[in-house]
Amino acid sequence: MNTLTQSILLALITALAPADWLTGTSNLSRPLVTGALTGLVLGDLKTGIIMGATIELAFMGAITIGASRPPDVPAGGVLGTAFAISTGKGAGFAITLAFPVAALYLIIDNLLTIVILPIFLKKGDKYAEQGDSRHLSRMNMYGFITVKCIPRAVFVGLAFYLGGPVMTKLLNMIPDFVQNGINVAAGIMPALGFALLLEMILKKNVAIYFVLGFALYSYLKIPILGISIFAFCLMYIVLHLENKIDANKLNNNQGGDDDNEF
Template sequence: MKVFIITVLAFFLGIDDVSTKLFRRPLLIAPIVGLILGNLQAGLIIGATLEIMWMGIGNVGAYMAPDLITGTMISTALAIMGNPGRSISTMVATAITLAVPTSILAQQLLILVETINCSLNGWAKRLADKADVKGTFWLTWPPAILYGFTRAFPTFLALQFGAGAIQKVVSDLPKFIIDGLSTAGSIIPAVGIALLMMSMLKKAELWMFLILGFVLSSYLKLEILPITLIALVFAFLYERATRETTTNSATKPAMAQETSSDDIDEEDYDL
């Protein structure tokens, strides 16, 4: 029954991914899967870990990113179902190990679906030429349903035939492999955060805020909430300062031009 519920959830998440995009992130998907399987705590931790690992991933231009939805659904479900009674760190390590290959495999299905959807372009153009609003609306449903099956079908196969195999494999794994997976589970999110920071901290002065946050957390031992409130104040002050600097730099040339034009008018008047 749980496999069926997760499969239906994967179907609707596939439709949501091409419509509202409300539940397409691991941080939201994994806790729902954990709640269905009766282990919300593991779902929350797995979701947070996968979210950090995949935070900077997205479709850019023609590039199709790995399927985060299918990867999160399968890896979270199999990690919880295949590790009953194990520690949460073991579940997280298993989820990370399964997330990357499953998301890449599901990525190939998405590319296939995108190719099939291109065949609807001619039909859509004919409807648009006729101003057929109702027909254009109904034409959005076949791709959406296809996206739903693209997420539901691999999820069902993996959960129906892979949970027992995963449980047996994980149970037979030596301790040093489990420890290695746990270590990888700690390193990979840090790498994801580092890549995200490198793309966001492009200005040299922004690194000062990183240093401030490190000092507040590591040396002053502040909790997340006070650090967030302090960061909010600094962000407000930085935004105000940069806005005033931009405004002043934009008004100075205009004032200089106005002054020069006034001088010219006075000279013309004297003549």
């Protein structure tokens, strides 16, 4: 498969990634998915999954909060994985490249959102005043495709086709203090991602399971697959017991109600 074909396929992957926002969070935009698809296009699925998972850890804490937007995850995930595979460099290179690329495209995306998207919004307002829901829906879709899908696909496709040297020149145009900040963030983001994830799911009733998993891996040297199987079995047992307890409580309550009727 030549470079042009690979570039077109990577552009298509990137164009489909924003559909994640239309499909009920299907995770199409996440590096774990785009990395695997990128590896499939470049003929190295295993490395694509590894690179995608590594970049996923780095971007795990990158979420949009209000008007604060993180670097563009789809563009960084696809190009970081693609260049890491094509150059034969490791996961560190993938993360190092993914963040500057994602930050660069974020600037482009913000400009497009400010300049182009209002055109569709104004037309949408016009159709809304007329009660034309059909054309209003079309304006939403056209604006999404024009601003969020096509430019991102063109950026990724051209970047990969032109190759690493061109991207290096573009990234060198970014001031040193910005690049240094991005490099520092690249090291912090995986830890931040885990911290945010734990903040959401680490409750008193599940904290013991994290300790158990750590002990199994650190002291008993059980591999991740073994721990996953053990966790699945434990989850099944706990859910079965909880359902049984809930059923007994329900039966007891119904029995109590019957006694009160007499």
